[in-house]
Amino acid sequence: MMLDLRGVSVRLDSRPIVHEADLLVDAGEFVALVGPNGCGKSTLLRTIYRALRPSAGLISVDGDDVHGLSWPESARRTAVVAQETPSELDFTVGEVVLMGRTPYERVPAADEERCARALDRVGLAGAEERVYATLSGGEKQRALIARALVQETRLFLLDEPTSHLDIRHQLEILHLVRELGVATLAVLHDLNQAAAFCDRLYVMSAGRILAGGPPGQVLTPGLISEVYGVRAVQRTQLVFERLKGEP
Numbered sequence: 001m002m003l004d005l006r007g008v009s010v011r012l013d014s015r016p017i018v019h020e021a022d023l024l025v026d027a028g029e030f031v032a033l034v035g036p037n038g039c040g041k042s043t044l045l046r047t048i049y050r051a052l053r054p055s056a057g058l059i060s061v062d063g064d065d066v067h068g069l070s071w072p073e074s075a076r077r078t079a080v081v082a083q084e085t086p087s088e089l090d091f092t093v094g095e096v097v098l099m100g101r102t103p104y105e106r107v108p109a110a111d112e113e114r115c116a117r118a119l120d121r122v123g124l125a126g127a128e129e130r131v132y133a134t135l136s137g138g139e140k141q142r143a144l145i146a147r148a149l150v151q152e153t154r155l156f157l158l159d160e161p162t163s164h165l166d167i168r169h170q171l172e173i174l175h176l177v178r179e180l181g182v183a184t185l186a187v188l189h190d191l192n193q194a195a196a197f198c199d200r201l202y203v204m205s206a207g208r209i210l211a212g213g214p215p216g217q218v219l220t221p222g223l224i225s226e227v228y229g230v231r232a233v234q235r236t237q238l239v240f241e242r243l244k245g246e247p
């Protein structure tokens with residue numbers, strides 16, 4: 001199992017935020033974590049990438065307790081793609097991508113080669129010298145995915161990677177991550193998108209994981225009304241597919 005959470009609870013300022021979460025991601029799986037604002041999704045993700053410590057439970061990545069690993073060792077197992085943070089803005093794209101090599105000994109020529117390959121893979125070939133702050137939202141997300149790629153981990157954690165992108169760029173990013181084939185746990189807000197892209201998903205509400213499984217089994221009108229307080233009606237829906245080339 002690539003990621004295995006057993007009974008994970010998290011407290012912030014002594015308030016219980018996550019209660020006894022169990023969650024699995026297998027090698028190569030794309031798993032979504034959905035739930036209403038404030039239910040604890042980001043807190044759970046931050047605990048997996050060690051920005052927070054659980055108050056109870058165990059989180060293992062590739063068989064080892066992440067909170068027992070050294071920082072570089074855990075960073076060689078798990079890469080995070082979140083929304084941009086101010087820390088990236090002063091750098092060139094190449095410098096941002098190279099941050100992904102921080103947990104490794106630096107080998108300049110080989111690292112530049114890795115950086116070029118990763119940028120090529122995300123459709124930003126040759127963008128090393130561009131200033132990160134000047135990229136479009138979609139390009140920034142792709143640069144952050146390139147950074148995760150050079151980190152050479154077997155697990156990706158995505159925290160709302162598409163939330164300020166338009167529909168075409170949202171689809172591009174989700175396609176891209178899926179095609180990489182790296183085990184991924186992604187916090188997503190759009191339930192239709194989560195259902196379309198993930199192998200399995202978990203639904204969180206008020207700090208608890210209420211259900212997990214294939215989207216068709218989990219996203220029932222009953223569960224959606226219980227969790228979000230909205231009535232879900234299943235209809236033939238408009239399906240968006242990315243077209244090749246610019247619109």
Ligand SMILES: Nc1ncnc2c1ncn2[C@@H]1O[C@H](COP(=O)(O)OP(=O)(O)OP(=O)(O)O)[C@@H](O)[C@H]1O
Nearest residue numbers: 012013015017035036037038039040041042043044
């Ligand atoms: N540093 C903190 N100290 C205390 N409480 C916090 C802290 N950070 C977040 N919280 C609270 O924890 C709860 C869960 O927040 P979290 O950001 O994990 O939710 P989320 O499901 O990711 O929400 P969203 O979908 O809006 O991003 C919220 O009630 C929030 O106010």
